[in-house]
Amino acid sequence: MLNNSTLIPLMVVLPLIMAILVNFLHQKDKSVKFISIVSLIVFVFIPVVTLYGVHLFSGHLRTGSFPEISKLLIPDVYMGIVYSYGSVQKILMVVLTIITGFTVLTVLNKKMISGVYIAMIFISLASTSAIMLADDIFNFFVFTEILVVAQVALVIAVQDTKSFKAGFKYMIFGTISGASILLGIALLLGVYGLLNITDLSNAIKAGGQLNPIALSAVSLLTLGWLYESGLFPFHIIKCNMYENAKPEISALLQVQSKFVLVAMAIILFRVFSGFALLKSVMLGFAIFTVVLGSVMALQQVELRKLLSFVAVSQAGLVAVGFGIGTSFAIAAGIFHAINDVLSMAILFFIASFVYDKFKTTKLEELGDGLQVVPLVGFVMLLATLAISGVPPFNSYQSEWRLIQAAAQAGVPELGVLVILLSVATFVAIIKAFFMIFMKPGPKVEVNTEVRGTMFKAIIVILILTCLAIGLFPNIIYDPIYNFVVSLGV
Amino acid sequence: MLEKVYEIFHEKMKDKGQGMGIGSALTSEFLMLSFLLIGAILVLRTANSTILGFGALIILGGILFTVPTVFKVEKENTDSINLSSFYVALTLALLFVIFLGGI
Amino acid sequence: MEPFQVASFMTAGVLIVTGLWALLMMDNILKKIIGANLIGDGANLVLISIGYRPGGFIPEVMHHFHATATPSNYSHLLQFEEFASNASYSLPFALVLTNIVIGASTLSVMLALAVVLYKKYHTLSVQKMFEGDE
Amino acid sequence: MMFDYILLFAVALSALMAIIQEDLYKSIIILTFESFSLAAIFHFLLATDVAAVQAILGAALLPGLFIVALYKTTKGRDE
Numbered sequence: 001m002l003n004n005s006t007l008i009p010l011m012v013v014l015p016l017i018m019a020i021l022v023n024f025l026h027q028k029d030k031s032v033k034f035i036s037i038v039s040l041i042v043f044v045f046i047p048v049v050t051l052y053g054v055h056l057f058s059g060h061l062r063t064g065s066f067p068e069i070s071k072l073l074i075p076d077v078y079m080g081i082v083y084s085y086g087s088v089q090k091i092l093m094v095v096l097t098i099i100t101g102f103t104v105l106t107v108l109n110k111k112m113i114s115g116v117y118i119a120m121i122f123i124s125l126a127s128t129s130a131i132m133l134a135d136d137i138f139n140f141f142v143f144t145e146i147l148v149v150a151q152v153a154l155v156i157a158v159q160d161t162k163s164f165k166a167g168f169k170y171m172i173f174g175t176i177s178g179a180s181i182l183l184g185i186a187l188l189l190g191v192y193g194l195l196n197i198t199d200l201s202n203a204i205k206a207g208g209q210l211n212p213i214a215l216s217a218v219s220l221l222t223l224g225w226l227y228e229s230g231l232f233p234f235h236i237i238k239c240n241m242y243e244n245a246k247p248e249i250s251a252l253l254q255v256q257s258k259f260v261l262v263a264m265a266i267i268l269f270r271v272f273s274g275f276a277l278l279k280s281v282m283l284g285f286a287i288f289t290v291v292l293g294s295v296m297a298l299q300q301v302e303l304r305k306l307l308s309f310v311a312v313s314q315a316g317l318v319a320v321g322f323g324i325g326t327s328f329a330i331a332a333g334i335f336h337a338i339n340d341v342l343s344m345a346i347l348f349f350i351a352s353f354v355y356d357k358f359k360t361t362k363l364e365e366l367g368d369g370l371q372v373v374p375l376v377g378f379v380m381l382l383a384t385l386a387i388s389g390v391p392p393f394n395s396y397q398s399e400w401r402l403i404q405a406a407a408q409a410g411v412p413e414l415g416v417l418v419i420l421l422s423v424a425t426f427v428a429i430i431k432a433f434f435m436i437f438m439k440p441g442p443k444v445e446v447n448t449e450v451r452g453t454m455f456k457a458i459i460v461i462l463i464l465t466c467l468a469i470g471l472f473p474n475i476i477y478d479p480i481y482n483f484v485v486s487l488g489v
Numbered sequence: 490m491l492e493k494v495y496e497i498f499h500e501k502m503k504d505k506g507q508g509m510g511i512g513s514a515l516t517s518e519f520l521m522l523s524f525l526l527i528g529a530i531l532v533l534r535t536a537n538s539t540i541l542g543f544g545a546l547i548i549l550g551g552i553l554f555t556v557p558t559v560f561k562v563e564k565e566n567t568d569s570i571n572l573s574s575f576y577v578a579l580t581l582a583l584l585f586v587i588f589l590g591g592i
Numbered sequence: 593m594e595p596f597q598v599a600s601f602m603t604a605g606v607l608i609v610t611g612l613w614a615l616l617m618m619d620n621i622l623k624k625i626i627g628a629n630l631i632g633d634g635a636n637l638v639l640i641s642i643g644y645r646p647g648g649f650i651p652e653v654m655h656h657f658h659a660t661a662t663p664s665n666y667s668h669l670l671q672f673e674e675f676a677s678n679a680s681y682s683l684p685f686a687l688v689l690t691n692i693v694i695g696a697s698t699l700s701v702m703l704a705l706a707v708v709l710y711k712k713y714h715t716l717s718v719q720k721m722f723e724g725d726e
Numbered sequence: 727m728m729f730d731y732i733l734l735f736a737v738a739l740s741a742l743m744a745i746i747q748e749d750l751y752k753s754i755i756i757l758t759f760e761s762f763s764l765a766a767i768f769h770f771l772l773a774t775d776v777a778a779v780q781a782i783l784g785a786a787l788l789p790g791l792f793i794v795a796l797y798k799t800t801k802g803r804d805e
Contacts, residue, residue, distance in 0.1 A: 131581075165568075169570055169573070172570070172579060173573070176577065215588045215589050216585070216588070216589065218588050219581075219584035219588040219589070220584075222584055223580065223581055223584055232576075232580070233573065233576040233577045233580040234573075234577070235507070236568060236573055237573060240568055244559070248506060265494075269551070275587065277587070277591070281587055281588075291521070291524040291528075292562065292566060294517075294520065295517045295521050295524075295559065295562055296562070296563065296566055298513045298514070298516055298517035298520070299513065299514065299517060299559070299563055301510070350517070411535070413527045413530055413531045413534075416527055417527055420520060420523060420524065420527075423520075424516070424517070424520050427513065427516055428513070431509060431513055434509075454586075464500075
């Protein structure tokens with residue numbers, strides 16, 4: 001397993017370098033376009049070819065900890081920052097880079113070529129990859145903060161008052177959650193003297209019962225987790241971010257926040273393995289998010305806001321998988337994160353296309369879209385079926401596994417909850433589908449200049465991916481399950 | 490019975506959309522009630538402490554008296570920053586109480 | 593723990609609680625940002641206090657070592673055990689340096705947003721900005 | 727040797743004052759004082775490098791940013 005691969009940090013370093021490069025080429029459109037397309041191909045290529053293993057920064061090996069002097073609980077520790085790369089990281093990285101690529105392609109296609117804008121997308125890509133790869137809890141914290149700033153920059157680029165307000169709110173609560181994550185790390189450092197997650201997990205296992213300071217650290221880190229993944233008290237803030245960004249950026253933002261949810265929940269479970277109360281608390285907040293998100297999604301009359309609430313409630317469903325806490329359920333949760341990210345991305349790309357074509361996303365004013373863009377309407381119908389868990393598609397596989405895991409863990413009520421959520425999602429999105437594509441009497445004019453060949457290609461590729469995962473789920477599910485079992489949480 | 494419910498919703502949603510809006514509001518009302526029922530069953534079945542059980546029962550009773558719940562949920566989930574701040578402070582306090590107090 | 597360490601922890605607690613209060617309860621947008629700054633200061637103070645060792649010396653300023661020393665003439669220098677038992681713990685200091693920079697950048701983004709929001713609404717009150725008509 | 731304790735007390739007090747103060751200019755000046763005494767405390771806690779960074783940021787960059795923001799916001803109202 002100890003394979004000191006230099007390709008692993010490149011997944012973080014290369015996007016950062018490219019972001020700086022693109023940032024300097026602000027006015028030169030052609031070179032920005034060329035560099036971003038080339039670097040996107042490289043970004044997708046690197047995670048595929050990298051072997052599993054760990055990377056030790058500056059080659060610091062695991063060494064003895066001098067237990068008599070340092071009073072550490074374990075005999076040997078990592079001396080530097082460590083990045084680890086396993087099967088789950090590989091799958092998540094590939095999905096993340098592909099959807100980032102699609103977003104950048106749509107941004108370039110819309111003639112919005114701005115070096116700074118693409119630089120922010122690259123920085124958010126770099127920080128999300130670092131969050132998923134980092135085996136060091138402080139490195140993780142630093143990149144969550146960078147991610148918040150990059151996401152706010154992407155949202156306020158819309159130059160709309162509502163997006164400024166959403167960005168400001170996101171930053172205000174980001175300060176609270178960032179400080180609480182940092183304080184949690186500080187308390188853990190004070191109690192155990194370690195920052196590496198593997199070492200910390202071993203030390204906490206060796207230390208036995210958690211003392212009150214470590215328990216405060218748990219609650220502070222849990223608050224940070226709720227913010228980063230947009231669960232219960234922060235669901236409105238996250239939803240505001242999604243709805244006020246450009247829809248293709250929302251497609252990227254929801255991928256990032258769901259993957260950060262998965263990464264941080266894995267970190268929490270690894271560090272505090274065997275602490276059952278944490279799982280129950282996560283489950284409680286996840287159920288709250290699912291209920292509020294789906295109920296609010298049904299009320300909306302604006303496509304982007306509706307999709308934002310659906311995205312939030314689906315994030316809650318991923319967290320339900322983590323909250324149940326058996327390895328089967330956690331694997332199902334991670335699998336659902338991947339499936340849901342793909343089908344939500346289709347819906348957000350369709351929202352982006354609708355916004356370009358009809359200049360509005362208010363459901364009242366739209367209508368008769370099926371005559372104008374039949375292909376997009378058909379794909380949206382398929383995506384609706386996919387996200388609400390209808391058999392040939394991918395979400396069916398993960399939701400079925402979630403229900404099974406809930407029944408195995410002795411809480412079959414949660415299975416009913418999953419079914420109700422998928423019904424609510426279906427009703428909410430099929431309403432939007434009807435009002436955009438089938439309702440007679442549109443009140444808006446069609447922008448005939450927008451042909452959207454790029455959008456159509458992207459959504460067709462994504463829906464075919466959804467179908468492929470739905471037909472052959474084990475290609476993705478089995479590595480995830482083995483990884484979760486090897487974590488031993 | 491259902492006509493009465495429809496009338497109530499019609500009255501409450503005069504300034505918003507009619508027809509399809511009322512349909513989705515009714516759907517979300519039923520969903521909300523079933524979610525609450527499931528949550529109450531879950532808490533009552535798995536909770537070890539009597540405080541949690543009684544709390545769940547009281548909350549369930551309180552909510553059943555405030556039907557229709559959807560409008561109240563919508564009022565609590567606006568974009569307001571003060572309301573979000575209140576819920577964040579509440580969550581922070583709740584997390585400390587749960588983890589340090591150990592319900 | 594040393595009394596000075598306890599006192600700094602308590603000060604950090606005061607800073608964090610004050611900042612949180614300002615961030616959640618204050619109406620003025622600049623006061624909210626000041627509160628965010630105070631929370632960051634409090635977290636930094638907690639981290640620095642962890643590394644403190646009463647009567648120890650600063651690990652970066654060790655007069656016994658000099659740049660041209662080779663391993664052969666380490667013998668008359670400070671012993672490793674003496675260094676390990678006297679120097680303050682310098683890992684938290686590195687963390688705080690990172691956090692100060694992050695905090696400053698976050699703060700500047702928030703101030704820029706506050707200025708932009710002021711230009712739209714001509715008020716500093718968050719209540720009027722966020723609860724007003726769209 | 728009471729000086730460091732007095733500084734700690736001053737930090738806590740000035741943080742409270744900066745929040746309570748009505749006049750925003752005064753509040754920023756008090757905040758600068760808080761940052762600078764925090765840098766001194768970092769020095770007493772044996773972290774000289776952090777103290778240097780905090781002194782530069784807290785005494786020069788941070789009040790500068792705040793003053794610019796305040797200038798931009800209150801000037802707009804007067805005109």
